[in-house]
Amino acid sequence: MDDTLRIDTSRDALDRDMIHAFLAEQAYWCRGIPRATVERAIEGSLCFGGYLDGRQVAFARVVTDGATFGYLADVFVLPAYRGQGHSKTLMAAVMAHSQLQGLRRFSLATLDAHALYAGFGFTAPARPQSLMEKLDPDIYTRQPGRP
Template identity: 90%
Template sequence: MDGTLRIDTSREALDRDMIHAFLAEQAYWSRGIPRETVERAIEGSLCFGGYLDGRQIAFARVVTDGATFGYLADVFVLPQYRGHGYAKALMAAVMAHPQLQGLRRFSLATSDAHTLYAGFGFTAPSRPQNLMEKLDPDIYTRQPGRP
């Protein structure tokens, strides 16, 4: 299982069934996410698939304007493939991508992978008092039609 991870940014190569299943059923940040929402997110992002022996085992996407900012999201390696350096390989490919060079701000949110991202230069916000967000954490699991 310690093969070389092949990284591809082709949306056509993505295993969308696997991506949706992982995000909807296993990821703490997107449990219950509808398939159509995942499809829209993929179409609006620069996507990175990680492939081992022709099978997709990893994913990441970046929402970016390609000039000033990027937001890294939905980074994962399937559980059975963790511990082999594949997340680092995926992140190295993300950080090296030509479209993501020279960004003034590159951000992400994580609850459990600070060490991974710190290895690629990510830190806590230098001025958190300047950041704001509008968060609806239950949007995917709330009953349709209810606020």
């Protein structure tokens, strides 16, 4: 058994069932996300799958124009595989990818993984007063038809 995480950026290799199940059921940031939304997100992103012995155990995606901006999203390692350095391997592959070099801004949002991302050069925004967002954190769990 090889315990080295293999990274692949092929969308065809992704275990979309596992990705959707994790995001919809376990991820604090998008609980209840519909499968169709995950599919659209995958198709519109540069995706990174992490594999052990042919099984996908990690995922990350970057929304980018490949020139000036990138947004890192949906980074996870399945719970049974955490604490083994796989998140660092996954992030190293993301940061080394040729399409993500020379970006003026590379951003992300996290509640609990600041130390991981700081190890790859991410910091709090230099000018938070210049950043804005339109956030609807309950969009996937709110009853249909309710604002």
